[in-house]
Amino acid sequence: MTQEHLPDYLQGLNPEQLEAVCYDGSRLLILAGAGTGKTRVITTKIAYLVREKRVFPESILAVTFTNKAALEMRERAMGIEPACERAIMRTFHSFGAWFMRRNAQAFNLKSGFTIYDSDDSTELVHSIFPNFSKRDCGDYAFLIAKAKDYCLAPDAPNLGFISGHPEFRRIYAAYEERLRATGNVDFGDLILMPALLLERDEAIRARTRQRFKVILVDEYQDSNVAQFRLLQQLASPESTLCVVGDDDQSIYRFRGAEVRNILNFQKVFPETKLIRLERNYRSHQGILDLAHSIVVHNESRLGKKLLATRPGGIKPALAILDDQDQEIEYCARVARQHIKAGGRWRDIAILYRTNAQSLGFERLFPQLGISYRIVGALRFYEREEIKDMLSFLAFLANPRDEISFKRIVNKPSRGIGATSIDRIVTAAIDGGTDLLEACRGAEKEVHGKGKEGIRDFARLISVARDTLTRGMAEANGQGNLGTIIADYAKQSRLIEYYQGKDSIAGSQKEENIEELVNAASDSPLSEEGLLEFLDTVMLDQSQQKADSGADAVTLITMHNTKGLEFPLVIVTGLEQGLFPRNDEEGDEIEEQRRLFYVAVTRAKDVLHLTACRWRRMHGRLFETSPSRFLMEIDPKLYKLWGVPKRTLAGTAAGNAFGARASGLSGSSSGFGGAGGHTASSPGLGGARGAYVPEWAVGMTVYHDEYGNGVVIKVTASQSAGPLVIVRFDSGKVAQFFPKYTKKLEKVEH
DNA sequence: GATCGTTCTATTTTT
DNA sequence: TAGAACGATC
Numbered sequence: 001m002t003q004e005h006l007p008d009y010l011q012g013l014n015p016e017q018l019e020a021v022c023y024d025g026s027r028l029l030i031l032a033g034a035g036t037g038k039t040r041v042i043t044t045k046i047a048y049l050v051r052e053k054r055v056f057p058e059s060i061l062a063v064t065f066t067n068k069a070a071l072e073m074r075e076r077a078m079g080i081e082p083a084c085e086r087a088i089m090r091t092f093h094s095f096g097a098w099f100m101r102r103n104a105q106a107f108n109l110k111s112g113f114t115i116y117d118s119d120d121s122t123e124l125v126h127s128i129f130p131n132f133s134k135r136d137c138g139d140y141a142f143l144i145a146k147a148k149d150y151c152l153a154p155d156a157p158n159l160g161f162i163s164g165h166p167e168f169r170r171i172y173a174a175y176e177e178r179l180r181a182t183g184n185v186d187f188g189d190l191i192l193m194p195a196l197l198l199e200r201d202e203a204i205r206a207r208t209r210q211r212f213k214v215i216l217v218d219e220y221q222d223s224n225v226a227q228f229r230l231l232q233q234l235a236s237p238e239s240t241l242c243v244v245g246d247d248d249q250s251i252y253r254f255r256g257a258e259v260r261n262i263l264n265f266q267k268v269f270p271e272t273k274l275i276r277l278e279r280n281y282r283s284h285q286g287i288l289d290l291a292h293s294i295v296v297h298n299e300s301r302l303g304k305k306l307l308a309t310r311p312g313g314i315k316p317a318l319a320i321l322d323d324q325d326q327e328i329e330y331c332a333r334v335a336r337q338h339i340k341a342g343g344r345w346r347d348i349a350i351l352y353r354t355n356a357q358s359l360g361f362e363r364l365f366p367q368l369g370i371s372y373r374i375v376g377a378l379r380f381y382e383r384e385e386i387k388d389m390l391s392f393l394a395f396l397a398n399p400r401d402e403i404s405f406k407r408i409v410n411k412p413s414r415g416i417g418a419t420s421i422d423r424i425v426t427a428a429i430d431g432g433t434d435l436l437e438a439c440r441g442a443e444k445e446v447h448g449k450g451k452e453g454i455r456d457f458a459r460l461i462s463v464a465r466d467t468l469t470r471g472m473a474e475a476n477g478q479g480n481l482g483t484i485i486a487d488y489a490k491q492s493r494l495i496e497y498y499q500g501k502d503s504i505a506g507s508q509k510e511e512n513i514e515e516l517v518n519a520a521s522d523s524p525l526s527e528e529g530l531l532e533f534l535d536t537v538m539l540d541q542s543q544q545k546a547d548s549g550a551d552a553v554t555l556i557t558m559h560n561t562k563g564l565e566f567p568l569v570i571v572t573g574l575e576q577g578l579f580p581r582n583d584e585e586g587d588e589i590e591e592q593r594r595l596f597y598v599a600v601t602r603a604k605d606v607l608h609l610t611a612c613r614w615r616r617m618h619g620r621l622f623e624t625s626p627s628r629f630l631m632e633i634d635p636k637l638y639k640l641w642g643v644p645k646r647t648l649a650g651t652a653a654g655n656a657f658g659a660r661a662s663g664l665s666g667s668s669s670g671f672g673g674a675g676g677h678t679a680s681s682p683g684l685g686g687a688r689g690a691y692v693p694e695w696a697v698g699m700t701v702y703h704d705e706y707g708n709g710v711v712i713k714v715t716a717s718q719s720a721g722p723l724v725i726v727r728f729d730s731g732k733v734a735q736f737f738p739k740y741t742k743k744l745e746k747v748e749h
Numbered sequence: 750g751a752t753c754g755t756t757c758t759a760t761t762t763t764t
Numbered sequence: 765t766a767g768a769a770c771g772a773t774c
Contacts, residue, residue: 065763093764117764134769135757187764222763255762354760356766376762413750539764559761581760595761618759619765723774736751756770 007051009044009080013037020275021045024053027272028242029220029265033306034249034291034601035282035565042218042244043073046087047080049214057086059213061234063095065222067540069563070094073218088212092227094539096190099208101531106204107193109183112397112531114404115538116179116186117381118145123403124182127425128174144172148188149224149256151195181429183400191226198233209236220245220265224256241269247302248295251559251595253587263300280306282565284313287600287607290637295597297632298590306601316600316607318630319641323614324360330641331361331570332368334608335553338568345371347567349554351599353579356617357572358555371552376560381541385498385509389516390537392488393481396464397530399434409439412497414453420446424454436461460492471525481529482521489513558599569603571596574611575624596629609638695724700747703728703736708747 010018017037020030021044032038046062049055062077064070070091077084090098097115104111116124121141126132132140147153147162154173162168179186185193198205215235217223220243223231235241243265250259266272280288285308292305321327335348350361350372358374365372380386388411391404399405402425409424410416420442428438439458443451464484471479489495498509519537523529554566573579580592600607611626699711701724709728724744725735736744 067763069763091764096764115764118762190764219763251761252763254760255764257763356759359766541762541764557761559763562763579760584760592761616765734750751774753773754771757768759765759767 009047014279016275016277017041021048023273025273026240027269029272029274030244030277031274031302031304032244032246032277033280033304034246035280036277037281038244038277039072039076042216043076044080046077046084050083051081055214057083059211060087061212062087062089062216063092064218065091067091067542069218091539093187093190096194097535097539099194103204106197106201113184114394114397114401114534116184116403117538117541120403121145121186124178125175127402128178140171143168144175145188146256147172148192149226151192151226151229182402183398191230195226195230195233205233208234209239212239214240217243221247221250221259221262222252222257223261225258228261248594249598251591251598253591259300263302276304278304278306280308282604283601284308284310284605286313286315287603290316290633291597291600293633293637294593294629298593300590314606316609316638317641318609318638321610321612323612324616327572327610327612328360328364330610332370334570335370345551345553349556349566349569349602351556351558351561351569351571352573353558355557361555372555373550373552375554375556379541383512385512386516388494389485389513393530393534396468397534399436405435409457412493414456415449416453417450420450460488464488468525468527468530479525480521481523481525481533482517484525485520486517558595561602562598565602565604567604568606570608570610571599572610574609574627574630575615576627577622577624578615579627593629701726702745702747
C-alpha cells in the first residue's frame with residue numbers, strides 16, 4: 001500500500017503510528033508515550049484488520065484495564081468500521097467472567113456464580129476466622145488477592161514472596177475452600193482460573209486459540225503476572241499478539257501490576273517488533289523535557305524521549321512555599337490568573353499524592369471564591385443501600401452465597417441473631433445444601449421472633465425467584481430486572497429503613513435505589529439478565545461520573561489523572577516524606593517517579609509544581625525538605641517562583657499549634673462537656689434534672705426513623721431511667737431508653 | 750439496637 | 765486531626 005493510496009482513516013497517522021497499525025508480524029510491542037495517540041493507533045489497527053486484512057471481528061480480542069477505556073475503544077473502532085462491534089473488547093476481568101460463564105462446567109462452577117469484590121473477600125475471611133479483627137481480615141484478603149495476581153495458589157512453594165506470615169498459607173487455603181463452597185469467585189479468580197484452565201486443558205486451549213486470532217492489549221504496563229500467564233495461553237504461535245503500553249507510566253505495582261511484563265516482553269517473545277511512539281500531541285516541549293528529566297533517573301525502563309509537535313510554550317514553574325495554606329493560596333492565584341487571561345476553571349487541575357490533601361482545598365477554596373470538583377470521592381457501589389440490593393440479587397442468583405446472605409438476612413431487623421445465622425450457615429455447609437434450604441430447615445429449630453423472621457426472609461426470596469422464573473416463561477419481556485429490585489426494597493421494608501436514614505442524615509439512599517432500579521430496567525427479567533447485570537455492576541466499580549460539565553477546578557490524586565489531560569496542571573505537595581514517602585526505596589521509588597512523570601505529562605500548556613516547607617500530617621506539623629524528585633530535575637527546566645523566606649515564619653506558630661493540639665486531646669472530654677453540647681442533647685444527663693422528660697402511656701411521640709407513634713407502656717429500669725414502649729403509626733412496636741436515644745421526642749401530652 | 754468513650758492509625762485503588 | 769473500629773453499657 002503506497003502513501004497516496006491510503007484510505008482516509010489511515011491518512012492522518014504519522015509514520016510510526018502507521019507502521020504500528022499495518023505491521024503484520026505475530027508479536028508487536030508498541031511503546032506509546034503519554035499523549036502520542038495510543039488509543040487512536042489501537043482502534044485504527046482493529047478497524048484496519050477487519051477492513052483491509054479481512055479478519056473476522058469475532059476473532060479479535062482487545063483487552064483494557066478499565067471499562068471506560070473499553071467503551072472508548074469500542075466506540076472509536078466502530079466509528080471507523082462498524083463491524084468492529086462484533087469484536088470482543090472488554091476489560092481483562094470482564095473477559096475472564098465472559099470466558100468462565102461459557103465454560104462454567106470446566107471450572108466446576110454452577111451457572112449462577114457471581115463475583116465477590118474485595119470487601120466481600122474480607123467478609124469471607126472474617127466469616128472463616130471470626131476472631132480476627134476486621135483490619136486483619138482486610139489485610140489477609142489483600143494478600144490473597146495479591147497472591148492470585150501473582151498466580152500463586154495456596155500450595156505454591158514461593159508463597160512466601162507474598163507474605164512471610166507463618167499462617168498465611170493456611171488462611172489462604174481455608175479461604176479458597178470456603179469460597180468454593182459458596183460457589184462464587186473473586187476478582188483474582190477471573191484471571192487466575194482461566195489461565196490455569198487453559199494451561200491444563202488442551203482441548204479448551206485449542207478451541208479458544210481457534211477463536212481468537214488477534215489479541216490486543218492496552219495499557220500493558222499495568223498487567224500483572226496472572227494476566228501475562230493468561231495471554232501466554234491465549235496466544236498461539238500463529239496468532240497475533242500486540243501489546244501497547246508505556247513502561248514509564250506503570251503506577252499500579254501495589255495492585256499487582258508487574259512492569260517486568262513490558263520490560264521483558266521482547267525476551268519472552270524474541271520475534272517481537274518494537275515500535276516507539278514518541279511524537280507527543282499534547283504538551284509543549286518544556287513540559288516534556290521536565291518530565292523526561294525525572295523519569296530518566298529510573299534504571300528499569302526501555303527508554304524513549306518525547307518530542308512535542310506543538311510549538312512554543314511557557315517554562316514550568318516551581319514554587320517553594322511555607323505551608324499548606326500558602327500552597328492553596330498560590331493555587332488560587334494561579335487559577336485566577338488563568339481566568340483573567342480568558343481561560344476556564346475546568347482547564348485547571350490540582351494534583352496531589354494523597355486524598356487527605358484535598359481537605360485544605362475544600363476548606364479554603366469556598367472562601368477564596370473558587371469552585372471545585374473532586375474526582376474520586378464516592379463510588380456508587382460502596383453505598384450501603386446499593387450493596388444491600390446487589391447482595392439480594394447475588395443471593396437470588398446463587399443461594400449458596402454466604403456473604404450476601406449474611407448481609408441481607410436480618411436487614412431490616414427480623415429478629416434473626418448471630419446464633420441463628422451461624423446455625424443456618426453451618427447447616428448449609430455441613431448438609432451440602434444452599435442457604436435458602438437451610439433457612440427452611442432452621443425454621444423448625446428456631447423459636448420466637450427469629451422463627452417468624454426466617455420464614456419472612458425465605459418467603460421474600462422465594463417470591464423473587466418465582467418472579468424471575470415466571471419472567472423467563474412469559475418470554476415476551478414483560479417487566480424487567482428493575483422491578484424485582486423495587487419490589488424487594490418495598491416488601492422487605494428496607495425502603496422504610498433507608499427513608500429513616502435519609503431523614504436523619506440527609507443521605508439519598510432512596511434516590512440511589514431508584515437509580516439502581518433504573519439501571520437494571522434495561523436488563524430482562526431472567527436468570528441471564530440477572531447475571532449479566534451483576535457482572536456489569538461488579539466489574540464496573542469506577543467512580544461515579546463526576547459531572548465534568550461543571551466549570552470548576554479539578555482536585556484529583558495523581559493516580560486518578562491517568563489518561564486525562566488539562567491545559568493547566570498544578571502538582572502539589574512535592575516534599576520528601578509525602579512524595580515520595582521516606583520508606584520508599586528501589587522499585588518503589590521508581591514507581592513513584594513514574595507517578596510523578598504521569599502527573600507532569602497531564603499538562604498541555606502550563607505546569608506548576610509546589611512544595612511546602614511545613615506540612616501538617618496526622619494532625620502534626622512537620623518540617624520538610626523538597627522531594628528528592630525535585631532535586632533530580634535540571635534547574636534550567638523550571639523557573640523558581642516565590643523566593644524562599646529566610647525566616648521560617650510558620651515555624652513558631654506551627655510548633656505552638658502542634659503542642660497545643662496534642663495537649664488538647666488529653667483534656668478533650670472536659671472541654672467538650674463545658675461547651676455547647678448541652679443544648680443539643682436535652683434528654684442527656686440526670687444532673688440537669690429539669691430537662692428529664694416524663695414519659696406516660698398515651699403520649700404522642702416522634703421518632704427520627706419510625707415517625708409518629710403512641711406510648712403504649714412505660715416501665716422502670718434500675719439505672720437507665722424509664723423504658724418506653726411505642727407503637728408507631730406504621731404498626732411497628734419498639735422500645736427505647738429515652739435516656740440513651742436522641743431519636744425519640746415527645747410531641748404532645 | 751443504639752450510643753458513647755477509648756484507642757488506634759494514617760498511600761495510591763483500573764477490576 | 766479525624767475517622768473508623770471496638771468494647772461497654774443500658
